[in-house]
Amino acid sequence: MSTSAGDRAVVRVGFQRNTPPFSYAHAPTAEFDPVGYSVDLARLVLAKVFGGAHAMPPLEAVEVTSSTRERLLAEGRIDIECGSTTITQERRLRSAFSRPIFRTSHRIAVKPGAFEVAGGPRIVGIQGSTSQAALKSRTDLEFPYTFVGVDSIGAARDAFLGDPGTGAMVADEVILRSLLRGGAAHEGITLLDIRLGGEFYGFMMRRDDRELVRAVDAALDEVLASDAYPALLTSWFVDELPGLGFGLDMDLADDTFVDRNRQDR
Secondary structure: OOOOHHHOOOEEEEEOOEEOOOEEOOOOOOOOOOEOHHHHHHHHHHHHHOOOOOOOOOEEEEEOOOOOHHHHHHOOOOOEEOOOOEOOHHHHOOEEEOOOOEEEEEEEEEOOOHHHOOOOOEEEEEOOOHHHHHHHHOOOOOOOOEEEEEOOHHHHHHHHHHOOOOOEEEEEHHHHHHHOOOOOOOOOOEEOOOOEEEEEEOOEEEOOOHHHHHHHHHHHHHHHOOOOHHHHHHHHHOOEOOOOOOEOOOOOOOOOOOOOOOOOO
8 A cells, every 4th residue: 555645545444343442433323433542543643644634535444353354454455454453473474563552461351150150150252362362371360261252352242241151251451441331231240350461552554565564653653752642542541432421540650551652563
């Protein structure tokens, strides 16, 4: 993909529907119109890539899931994926990543009585995800469990909240916190006091799109160092989330989540 606005009628950006506060669609409309931290950050970054908001071609939001995002990118159906994709060595064999945009760990949410089931709780999560890998790597957990893999974070949430036989859910901590707040969550759900792993999110692009990768990194350096960036963090990690009726009230001084100076590649 060329970074020249004159060469592009539209820029197709992959976003997820059910990953607040990074990207989510809170209004049931025919047109997919996501909001979130990654959505706003992508717009700021791509505006700089194309020489300003006035010169940027229209952005087309394309819905992706954890299971489809890499395929849609490889097939050219999106030009860049901007959401909550963890940077891993395995994924770097197939795709290119920007510098990190956020740091995350994984947590396990449990319902009341989850550990009273013979054989331990059924833990739902995304099949093949870094959350599953982080859970599997923890050999020191003091309880048995059965992992149940599904194809998206929305499916994991629905199984956890809707299936009485599913007692727990593993996912990235920030997404888990947001999915389990509000009126749809069951009372009594808690997060285990165990953090699994520690990884970075990045924007994902095709490996042969080197010009775009360089331009996105340069733009991210500017945006993350700007005076406007703290306000962006506050709006999505502290304030009430649009359409959801709650905020995350996170401590932005805690670089467990946000480290604007970290540039691991």
